[in-house]
Amino acid sequence: MEPVFKWQAQRTTTPEGVYSVLRTAILDGRVPPGEQLRETHIAADLGISRSPLREAMTKLEEEGLIVKIPYRGSFVVEVSAQDVAEIASVRALVEPYAAELSSEALRGSERPRLMQIIKELHGATESSDIPASIDAHLRFHRLFYDFSGNRILQSMWGSWENKLRLYLSTDHRSYSDLHDVAVEHERLATVALEGDTEEFRQELVRHFQSALRAQ
Structure with a gap:
């Protein structure tokens, strides 16, 4: 299944920049709760390697905005x-x-x-x-x-x-x-x-x- 949100217009290369792009997209609702953050698609759209992306996603996980599920991937946390x-x-x-x-x-x-x-x-x-x-x-x-x-x-x-x-x-x-x-x-x-x-x-x-x- 293709991701809903496209990241092409959000080009950045630093972990902090990637973190900011992802965090903003989550908090303004463009990437909704429950949505999977697919590393392959995001890295390709942003034109970056997996390393800064993973660093940014680790920070988002520590902040409680995403959750990593073994063998499934990373998802935006859902709050009822x-x-x-x-x-x-x-x-x-x-x-x-x-x-x-x-x-x-x-x-x-x-x-x-x-x-x-x-x-x-x-x-x-x-x-x-x-x-x-x-x-x-x-x-x-x-x-x-x-x-x-x-x-x-x-x-x-x-x-x-x-x-x-x-x-x-x-x-x-x-x-x-x-x-x-x-x-x-x-x-x-x-x-x-x-x-x-x-x-x-x-x-x-x-x-x-x-x-x-x-x-």
Whole structure:
């Protein structure tokens, strides 16, 4: 079976360049979940040897975007709506607590980092850059866990992030305007900085509406 996506227009030679091409194609949905990444076709299309391709695919596997199945090949990881709904239901409970724990850092020394991510979300909106929007989206939420000082919360986020990255590659395309993603996160940031945990929880539940419907 021939691959759906053609790579000819994506010519690059370095492992980092190949990684970027593959990652972008996965995250913007051109190579969908469950699709096989055939090394022979990709190498021929990109005009490269197998070595940089395999290095790039190993990095994608470590990132959780692809899975290698013995004797079958490499495939884009599939994430079910139920997986994401279950994650969202837990996040609705624990992320307000993470926001509360991290509020001192985010109101203080780490506030510029929070504001920079909001700026990057708006920048991704202006260029309709879905992968950049997804990266900023995840880094925004990760801040609450990173600066909570709670290793259990940090571990929980680490176990979710790659599944969320793949889900968002579909969910972001459901927005009629990526500007809505930036606005939602700007509102979450405002509430978090105000220190209103209950209002943050309510905003978060609204933010998760599409994911929670799958439960």
